[in-house]
Amino acid sequence: MSAWTRFACAIRPSLSTRPSTATPAAAAALVALTGRRVIAVERVGKRLGLRFERGALVMHLGMTGRWETGAEPAHARLGLRVGERWTWFADARRFGCVVPCALDALQPALHAGMGPDALAALPDAEALRERLSGRRSLKVALLDQAVLAGLGNIHVVEALWRAGLHPNRAAGSLSLRECARLRQGIAEQLADALAQLGEEQELVYLTQGGRNPFTVYGREGARCARCGEAIVKATLAARSTWWCPSCQPAPYSNLT
């Protein structure tokens, strides 16, 4: 296989949500991958790694980034030609990025600041409890990629509902039993999400609207699927958050 570049505007000197325009060195590093074979594709949390014979790419999809094959999609930022097939990095909001790096820098770049991967290395209840020390909210802790790598707003919201834990619980206040529930909630949420990926319902919902495939996310006012109570919504940790006030009891009496 070989790779060939077409656009370089998403190429950045480092993993960053900040678009930058002047990256001639990074663009040159990408061009230098032309003709190199792809050896492996790796993932740690939300970071992706593309390992070439010589050199590598670290990538983050941001909010709207995606890889597509076939015809050039809208908002194509980068095109790689592998054989006769084009693979496109499309990213409407341009928070995603592609960062060339040296081969021996790929693993450090993928793992820097990252906790264990939520899908590949989900800690057991005890280890989870240790990682969740502190008084900050459970939701903030779970969104912290250094605590657990790979969960974003949706999966945290859904996993907390599955576990029956209020997002505003202090992270360090969970009992071992609650950590076991949380672990199972995360595992089941990710397993279900992966199973649904084949149908692309989540992606379609988020990018094109349509039926909401989630249990509580985006469902304020709807009945909880478990107890029938009305789902509530609030902004926590600066992110939209939904939960069932009955299944996920609040840590303080003044919070719903």
Added chain:
DNA sequence: ACAGATGTTGATGT
């Protein structure tokens, strides 16, 4: 039509 919200996350400010 327009205001507001949206899957990310690092930098700033209080």
Added chain:
DNA sequence: TACATCAACATCTG
């Protein structure tokens, strides 16, 4: 320390 806010941007909803 721990928060909220903002900044990048395009698109969709109410």
